[in-house]
Amino acid sequence: MHQQDEDHPHVFPESRKPGEILFVTISMTIALLLLAAIPWQTTWLPGKGLAAQPRLWPALSLGGIVLFGLLNAMSRVRVTRTPGRWQEAGVWLRSLEFIGWYMLYVLVIPVIGYLIATLAFCTGLALRMGYRGRTVWIAAGFGLFVVLFFKSGMNVKIPSGAIYDHAPGSLRYILMRYF
Amino acid sequence: MDSFLDGLQLLARFDVIAALLIGSIGGVLVGAMPGVGAAVAIAIALPVTFSLEPIVGLTLLLGIYGSSMYGGAIPAILVNTPGTPVNALTTYDGYPMTKRGEARRALSLAYSASFIGAMLSIIALMLLAPVLARVAPMFGAREIFLAALLGIVLVVVTHRGQVLPAAILACLGIFLSTIGIEPSAYTQRFTFGQSWLQSGVDLIVVVLGLFAISQALVLLMDKDKRVALPHVEKVGFFTQMRDLWICKRIAAVASSFGVICGMIPGVGEFMSQFMSYSYAQRTSKTPEAFGKGNPEGIVASEAANNSVPAAAMIPLLALGIPGEELTAMMLAVFYVHNVVPGPRLFAQQMDFIYALYIGLFILNVIVVAFLFFSTRTLMKVMLIPNRFLGIMILTFSLIGIYTLRNSLTDVAVATAFGFFGFILKRLELPTSPIILGIVLGKLMEDRLRIAMARVREPWDFIDRPIAFVLFLMIVAAIAVQIWTVVRARRKGRTDG
Numbered sequence: 321m322h323q324q325d326e327d328h329p330h331v332f333p334e335s336r337k338p339g340e341i342l343f344v345t346i347s348m349t350i351a352l353l354l355l356a357a358i359p360w361q362t363t364w365l366p367g368k369g370l371a372a373q374p375r376l377w378p379a380l381s382l383g384g385i386v387l388f389g390l391l392n393a394m395s396r397v398r399v400t401r402t403p404g405r406w407q408e409a410g411v412w413l414r415s416l417e418f419i420g421w422y423m424l425y426v427l428v429i430p431v432i433g434y435l436i437a438t439l440a441f442c443t444g445l446a447l448r449m450g451y452r453g454r455t456v457w458i459a460a461g462f463g464l465f466v467v468l469f470f471k472s473g474m475n476v477k478i479p480s481g482a483i484y485d486h487a488p489g490s491l492r493y494i495l496m497r498y499f
Numbered sequence: 500m501d502s503f504l505d506g507l508q509l510l511a512r513f514d515v516i517a518a519l520l521i522g523s524i525g526g527v528l529v530g531a532m533p534g535v536g537a538a539v540a541i542a543i544a545l546p547v548t549f550s551l552e553p554i555v556g557l558t559l560l561l562g563i564y565g566s567s568m569y570g571g572a573i574p575a576i577l578v579n580t581p582g583t584p585v586n587a588l589t590t591y592d593g594y595p596m597t598k599r600g601e602a603r604r605a606l607s608l609a610y611s612a613s614f615i616g617a618m619l620s621i622i623a624l625m626l627l628a629p630v631l632a633r634v635a636p637m638f639g640a641r642e643i644f645l646a647a648l649l650g651i652v653l654v655v656v657t658h659r660g661q662v663l664p665a666a667i668l669a670c671l672g673i674f675l676s677t678i679g680i681e682p683s684a685y686t687q688r689f690t691f692g693q694s695w696l697q698s699g700v701d702l703i704v705v706v707l708g709l710f711a712i713s714q715a716l717v718l719l720m721d722k723d724k725r726v727a728l729p730h731v732e733k734v735g736f737f738t739q740m741r742d743l744w745i746c747k748r749i750a751a752v753a754s755s756f757g758v759i760c761g762m763i764p765g766v767g768e769f770m771s772q773f774m775s776y777s778y779a780q781r782t783s784k785t786p787e788a789f790g791k792g793n794p795e796g797i798v799a800s801e802a803a804n805n806s807v808p809a810a811a812m813i814p815l816l817a818l819g820i821p822g823e824e825l826t827a828m829m830l831a832v833f834y835v836h837n838v839v840p841g842p843r844l845f846a847q848q849m850d851f852i853y854a855l856y857i858g859l860f861i862l863n864v865i866v867v868a869f870l871f872f873s874t875r876t877l878m879k880v881m882l883i884p885n886r887f888l889g890i891m892i893l894t895f896s897l898i899g900i901y902t903l904r905n906s907l908t909d910v911a912v913a914t915a916f917g918f919f920g921f922i923l924k925r926l927e928l929p930t931s932p933i934i935l936g937i938v939l940g941k942l943m944e945d946r947l948r949i950a951m952a953r954v955r956e957p958w959d960f961i962d963r964p965i966a967f968v969l970f971l972m973i974v975a976a977i978a979v980q981i982w983t984v985v986r987a988r989r990k991g992r993t994d995g
Contacts, residue, residue: 363686371951384670392663
């Protein structure tokens with residue numbers, strides 16, 4: 321470590337990250353709302369000691385969030401702000417696209433089956449990311465490997481697709497059991 | 500001796516050896532992929548191991564845990580990008596050595612220092628086992644409560660520069676642990692009338708969201724980086740291992756720091772590395788060469804971080820208190836397999852404890868042998884594009900979540916935590932206090948309730964020697980933090 325760091329411990333970060341205050345504000349608001357909900361979301365048992373009260377730990381933890389949140393806001397408000405709060409919020413929101421992809425993947429598995437859904441997810445996302453040619457085939461190969469290793473090999477519990485019901489007898493069993 | 504032989508017998512099975520091999524080599528591979536790391540790999544593999552026998556599942560995860568840092572040194576040294584966060588200090592001296600054409604020497608030093616660190620840590624663990632067996636039963640409810648509280652305090656205060664956010668996130672973790680039907684009076688807490696919240700927030704679901712899905716989002720939102728692999732000469736690694744002899748003092752001291760920091764809940768790799776690196780620089784004949792390719796810097800960093808995993812098992816096994824997020828995940832595996840860490844484990848299942856030690860020893864031998872012969876091939880995993888890794892992690896994480904309970908709700912909760920974890924990572928805020936908050940929060944609530952039944956006055960709580968020492972440590976940790984803040988403010992750092 322550099323000598324300077326030894327003399328001046330890095331207690332306060334040099335600058336505020338874009339979106340930091342936005343994040344703290346949202347978190348504090350949620351914590352305050354939850355704290356306000358304590359009377360009807362927890363129970364106070366008459367005649368019991370404080371340590372045995374079901375309300376104690378939610379109150380302590382939410383109180384801690386609010387207290388440390390306030391202290392944090394006080395210590396950070398004077399720190400040099402890096403501009404770009406709303407651009408950063410935009411990055412957060414853009415990431416929801418991939419959560420959408422993921423949820424869609426999860427939702428279609430019980431319909432089209434794990435094999436087709438995984439192949440479509442891997443290749444579709446690879447195309448979305450701008451990969452073309454060999455990389456897309458590698459993505460498909462990876463999807464196939466995952467299905468063969470986990471579902472066919474290790475028999476992990478993943479629902480089979482409704483589409484398999486239309487397959488003839490023994491093939492239907494194989495599809496449901498291994499793919 | 501009987502327990503040792505029984506432990507050896509537990510491991511002498513084909514499936515256990517296969518799990519050790521897959522875990523240790525898999526750990527090196529994920530460690531060598533910047534952006535993946537042990538936390539993501541363990542989070543994904545965790546639910547899959549539930550269907551395996553305890554010793555098989557545990558050795559698999561232990562393999563990933565104990566070997567990822569070896570792999571993490573490879574991109575740190577060759578392309579200036581740490582494979583896992585704890586390899587960051589290795590870049591300081593590793594990459595300049597690569598630029599000087601000494602990549603193979605730097606890698607050799609990193610591997611051998613890591614091996615020495617891990618071995619010393621395992622030896623310390625084995626020597627401490629009989630002591631632990633005697634001391635652990637002295638830990639009653641109040642001592643375990645205070646030890647868990649100390650863990651929370653330490654995990655907060657060791658996040659230098661982020662103490663208040665870490666405290667907020669630890670409190671969030673504790674709050675999450677309270678959701679659902681509480682186990683003493685069976686009242687509901689923050690369920691909002693939703694049946695899916697009655698069983699609480701599952702730790703594994705949170706872990707998968709915070710570590711795996713969030714990291715996938717980080718990678719998918721990033722740009723692919725062009726990695727140019729440097730030339731690594733074909734000289735035998737063993738011929739260069741003798742370099743370590745020159746730095747033997749640094750290796751021994753760094754390993755000792757690693758063992759001590761690993762044993763204290765909440766401290767871990769970063770603190771041990773910081774202390775070792777500072778020590779190495781202070782006592783070096785060439786302190787000015789640190790950060791410019793000094794072999795002592797690599798030894799200090801790698802020996803310190805690799806001696807932590809075995810040492811971190813000490814509080815986990817003896818008291819059931821995890822020191823950081825990876826041991827918190829390991830704790831989940833113990834519970835799933837009905838292995839309850841704590842004083843009784845040492846009294847009743849010493850063979851199991853020895854099996855874990857021997858497993859750790861074997862995995863380190865496997866890893867070093869694997870690395871010495873396959874580094875040049877292994878380097879190619881660094882060429883996998885970031886965003887492709889993101890696709891891989893998302894695909895794998897589905898298996899992890901679905902294997903738990905086949906529940907769509909779990910998937911939705913995990914993705915919500917994934918989004919939250921993504922924001923935390925964008926803001927460079929830590930995620931480990933949340934995990935420790937969940938694990939230790941539940942433990943603290945339970946132990947405090949039991950302890951307070953026997954306490955009449957506040958002083959009674961700390962009237963036993965161990966409880967008193969733990970209490971003093973908590974007070975000291977908080978006092979040092981306050982003093983550090985006051986000192987920094989006096990030096991005019993309030994604006995920074």
